[in-house]
Amino acid sequence: MEYPVYLQMTETENVVAVQGPSRFWEGQKLGQRVLQHDVVCHTWPERQRVLDMLEPDGPWTRISKESFNRVWSPGVEEPDLEFEAHVELARWTTFGISSKARWFARVTTLTQLRAALAWAKEREVPLLVLGGGSNMLLHGDVHALVLQVDIRGVDVSPQGATGAIVSAGAGEPWHGFVMQTLDEGWHGLENLSLIPGNVGASPMQNIGAYGVEVKDHFAWLDAVRIEDGALERFDTSNCQFGYRESVFKREERGKWIIVRVAFHLDRESPLRMGYGAIEHELASIPVERRTHRDVSEAVIRIRQSKLPDPTVVGNAGSFFKNPTVPAAVAQKLAEAHPSMPQYPQEGGAVKLAAGWLIEQSGWKGHSRETHGVHEKQALVLVHFGGATGQEVWALAQDVMASVHGKFGVQLEPEVNQIQMHPSA
Ligand SMILES: Cc1cc2nc3c(=O)[nH]c(=O)nc-3n(C[C@H](O)[C@H](O)[C@H](O)COP(=O)(O)OP(=O)(O)OC[C@H]3O[C@@H](n4cnc5c(N)ncnc54)[C@H](O)[C@@H]3O)c2cc1C
Incomplete structure (x- = not known):
């Protein structure tokens, strides 16, 4: 089965887009009111509900994407997806080594991503998923569809008195995202400042620096299965994080495209200064006056003094x-x-x-x-x-x-x- 599957309930305007075996989007019209839910199925009864919807004899009938859009048109035209041939990749990776992609497409939405997957499947073209290109060495020309994931958007969902789950589209540049969380007072990622690349790749190798790893603040990620376009949610236990490792580099390698990653952040998250030269960098600031921003700036200064800037070398x-x-x-x-x-x-x-x-x-x-x-x-x-x-x-x-x-x-x-x- 290819996802999404569009369904409408008999004699109503209620529709569902089944995104995967444990995920669906539901739209209900109640008089003039419109209710929409994005449902992630954590338990067996919830997953059974999805299976029931897909049963041919039930109250749900399969409809086309066009019929679904007529009832629930998002009112926004999807930009056309362009497939370019023989694209130079030097500017897309931080190594800056010359190499040509046989095909190249940039996707900014889930719909575009699924369309690109279908395109590659139909032509039996292999895929290379590209984020910021800061953790790859291209050994030669890339005989594949290079899919640059540029899905954006940051979303905050407050939790309790001081916490929040902050999620970001895979295409958000990592450092810019960390800066945005600090600007808004959501703390936890400051020790990971100035790591190049995009949010989508951050769980791939469980990025880490200065005593903190992505897994320490990870909440969940949404990923699309390459085989059938299913959208699934992974929590910490499914990701099997280790030192520069995750399930996406091992058993699930090459099977998923990460589209959104969420983090547990907190206004009162403790400062972590015990690693490397952070304490030394902050020596001139009295302990009680140090802030998360100070830690971030210290990390940035240390990194700039030690690591080569990829825009220079x-x-x-x-x-x-x-x-x-x-x-x-x-x-x-x-x-x-x-x-x-x-x-x-x-x-x-x-x-x-x-x-x-x-x-x-x-x-x-x-x-x-x-x-x-x-x-x-x-x-x-x-x-x-x-x-x-x-x-x-x-x-x-x-x-x-x-x-x-x-x-x-x-x-x-x-x-x-x-x-x-x-x-x-
Ligand atoms: C100067 C410098 C300093 C660095 N410092 C650190 C550091 O301190 N700590 C650290 O952990 N890393 C560090 N890195 C490595 C790198 O920045 C990280 O690994 C980063 O997360 C890579 O992100 P990217 O978007 O550039 O990934 P890419 O290089 O584009 O891709 C890396 C891998 O992930 C896959 N991938 C990318 N996006 C997705 C997606 N959305 N879904 C599925 N697969 C995807 C790619 O196919 C590839 O296999 C550093 C790199 C540089 C250049």
Whole structure:
């Protein structure tokens, strides 16, 4: 079945758009009044209600999209969806490496997104979902439909005396969204200031910085299933967040497009200053006068001093994840390298600092003319101009092999490697 399915109740003007197996939009006319509900089905009886609606013998009859729109016209024309061919992607990714998309479309609504999915399905064209392009390395031309998700809008739903669930469309730029929440007094995301990219990708790898991760404030996300267009809601337990991980990078990889993400924020959320140099940055402000905005500004200053600005030099932030090793391995490494930073984790494993391992292997500041390893932060690979994705990947592999040779530790890329050229 393809979603949405439009239904009308016999002899009434009540309509339903079934968005997925556990989601429907309902419109009822009561005299002059119009009631609309977006229903997310959490329990079995609610899901059974959806199944009952879809039963052929019940009181609900399937109608066309046009009939549905005649009763419930949103009064807004959907902009036409354009499919461009052979689009240069350098400006769409922060690495800025030249690569061509076979097809490219920008979607701003759920309807457009579903139309694009149908277009690709009909032509058997693979998909590459693109947000802000700040966490991907394109190894060559992309033989796919590159779908740039630009669904916008921020929504606040107050909860209790001081809290709110604040949701944002996947296409909202992350930093702009964080600034907007702070402007409106909704606190919690300040330590995640200045992370590039868009809201939609933030749960993909559970973005994190300065002691906070998206999962710490996550409420829910809405995603469209690529296979049938069904709109589903995921809560924290379905997302299976981990360190730079979620279910969308593992079991559910390539199956969903995230369209909206919601966060639990609070006017009275505590300030988190115990990580990195935040406390030092705030030293001139008395503790009792420090605000969430101060923490955000401190994080911004620290990030600007350490990380290369992608508008100046191409990069995708940390190229590698910090590796985790068993305690016994960590113990041996500590004996051989007493100054090695180690961070014990719950369950006994130990996290190591990938940047330190790379630096000790002699790569910091390494240059291959068009690309190299950043001079201030060895975890970041940089593109000066003119490199191919494969050249950057060859450097990444050399770094991984060298760290493995010196320490016996296998590094893993954090950045998504995109290989969708015809020969791949
Ligand atoms: C200078 C710099 C600093 C950074 N610092 C940090 C940091 O501190 N912490 C951190 O965690 N990350 C950091 N990053 C990495 C990056 O900013 C984040 O991972 C960000 O969330 C990526 O968002 P994006 O919109 O650019 O995703 P993209 O690069 O466009 O996509 C990333 C992946 O998500 C998929 N995707 C994108 N949007 C959607 C969607 N709507 N639905 C389904 N799949 C989607 C893509 O297909 C791809 O696989 C940094 C990057 C840079 C350049």
